[in-house]
Amino acid sequence: MSAGVRGQGSGVRKEIFLLFFLLTPHPSPLTPFLRAEPLVDIRDIDPTIAVDIRYATKDNFVGEIMYPVNRCLLHGDAARRLAGVQRNLIKKGLGLKVFDCYRPLSVQRKLWEKVPDEKYVANPAKGSRHNRGAAVDLTLVDPLGRELEMPSPYDEFGLRAHRSYQGGSVASRQNRGQLEKAMKSEGFEGLDTEWWHFDDKNWGRYPVVNWPIESIGEMAAAGQMIVVVTQDWEALRAKVYLLEREQGRWKKRKAFPAVVGRNGLGWGLGLHPEMPEGPQKKEGDLKAPAGVFRIGQAYRRQKKHLNAKISLKPTAGLVCVDDPNSRHYNKIVPKDKNQDWKSAEDMASQDLYEWLFVVEHNAGSVPEKGSCIFFHVWKNAKSGTAGCTASAIENLEFILQWLDPARNPLVIQLPEDIYEELQGIWNLPPL
Numbered sequence: 001m002s003a004g005v006r007g008q009g010s011g012v013r014k015e016i017f018l019l020f021f022l023l024t025p026h027p028s029p030l031t032p033f034l035r036a037e038p039l040v041d042i043r044d045i046d047p048t049i050a051v052d053i054r055y056a057t058k059d060n061f062v063g064e065i066m067y068p069v070n071r072c073l074l075h076g077d078a079a080r081r082l083a084g085v086q087r088n089l090i091k092k093g094l095g096l097k098v099f100d101c102y103r104p105l106s107v108q109r110k111l112w113e114k115v116p117d118e119k120y121v122a123n124p125a126k127g128s129r130h131n132r133g134a135a136v137d138l139t140l141v142d143p144l145g146r147e148l149e150m151p152s153p154y155d156e157f158g159l160r161a162h163r164s165y166q167g168g169s170v171a172s173r174q175n176r177g178q179l180e181k182a183m184k185s186e187g188f189e190g191l192d193t194e195w196w197h198f199d200d201k202n203w204g205r206y207p208v209v210n211w212p213i214e215s216i217g218e219m220a221a222a223g224q225m226i227v228v229v230t231q232d233w234e235a236l237r238a239k240v241y242l243l244e245r246e247q248g249r250w251k252k253r254k255a256f257p258a259v260v261g262r263n264g265l266g267w268g269l270g271l272h273p274e275m276p277e278g279p280q281k282k283e284g285d286l287k288a289p290a291g292v293f294r295i296g297q298a299y300r301r302q303k304k305h306l307n308a309k310i311s312l313k314p315t316a317g318l319v320c321v322d323d324p325n326s327r328h329y330n331k332i333v334p335k336d337k338n339q340d341w342k343s344a345e346d347m348a349s350q351d352l353y354e355w356l357f358v359v360e361h362n363a364g365s366v367p368e369k370g371s372c373i374f375f376h377v378w379k380n381a382k383s384g385t386a387g388c389t390a391s392a393i394e395n396l397e398f399i400l401q402w403l404d405p406a407r408n409p410l411v412i413q414l415p416e417d418i419y420e421e422l423q424g425i426w427n428l429p430p431l
Contacts, residue, residue, distance in 0.1 A: 041072065041073055042073070042082060042083075048090070049095070054100065054154065054155065057070075061115070061155040061157065066111075071213055072102075073216055074200075085183055089140070089182055094140050099196065100136070101136050102130060102132075102216075103131055105273070108131055109124045120194075134200040135198065136198055137154065137198075138196060140175055149171055149172045149175055150175055163195050209273075211426075215292075222410045223408055225244075226399065227431065228260065229241075229415065235264055235415070237381070237382075238257070239256075239258070241431055245429075250430065256392070257381055259383065259385060259390050260388075260413070261384055262385065263286040263287045263384070265281075266281035266285060267289070268370060268413075269369055270360065271291070281361065282368055282370060283324055283368045283369065286387060288413060289359070289373055290418075291413065293413075295359070299357070301314075308401050309404045310404075312400065315348040318332050318334060320372035329365045330370075345372055350376075355376065355400060359375055361373040375411070376388055377393045389411075412428060
């Protein structure tokens, strides 16, 4: 690695650390992060807890839908503690209803734009405890699921929301106290200005994360992963690891060499959060996309048979459109399909497309963000691609026979140092 390359890589690493670590407050500078486990859906831990995520509706202080789904995600320890609270309350004829749990950092920024006051909204530069999956907003409900009276409505910013507020009805204050007592008994700590907010006692030992809520389930459900790592952002040579999950543990099935784009890697658009620091994948930049991606359709050029679980479509008569001005941009379509493009790859004319599968970068077909990204046969071990990942034909044949769509396979592509730094945050398999 040249000094120039090392300098750029070090800068990217520093920026990622700042984003995920250094700007994150800890109880102590020596407190280590706990080994991150996947965020879990509280319904999978205790389906009796009512889930009413207000930011998945317009019934919140900003009056906007901030989350695409009504899911309460928490770190495993916090979820299990909350289930303990629920068990104790059920004995008293009560229960919990949650209003907010894990919150992506991108949503935290939007909330800060609305209310830039740290008394009520955590500064996204430091990260919120919600961003760590270690905080929950909630209330008490009766056996019919009706909310018990509290001194203020949820998300009201004012004195009535404070835990020390002595106004309101006696019943509302008693209910607030009962909620606080129940949560403290399982290791949660309250927030002075919000009666509904509680933090897991180990919140400071979890990293800030920015995974889209709708993508977290896919990472947790993945049973197979194709991990591609390079020496740095500019390297074209790569190492591929095929991993499969067995009884909750990742095991390596096979490893082999590969190549990526001639200009290395750049952050792509996939299941991972937006990564503004570092190289960005663009159309025609000869970079392969970095990040976490679904595996799309697989194709074969000839009629050669493979004993594969994944379907293999013939490439004859197909093109992949790489013209950003086309309505078919980043799509594989028949040659004669209402052609409106000036540039497209003939899928059947490429010897290197003997076998391939789609890496679902830029699934939304955002113009100029990169198109037609495949995992295909290489020219040789020294020649990079125009933006795909490639390896020897026997490795492609092995992958296609190994892949099982029922196991929700994913592709992860990263420089090796970035992989190591994000491993605990993104819950990536050890290599």
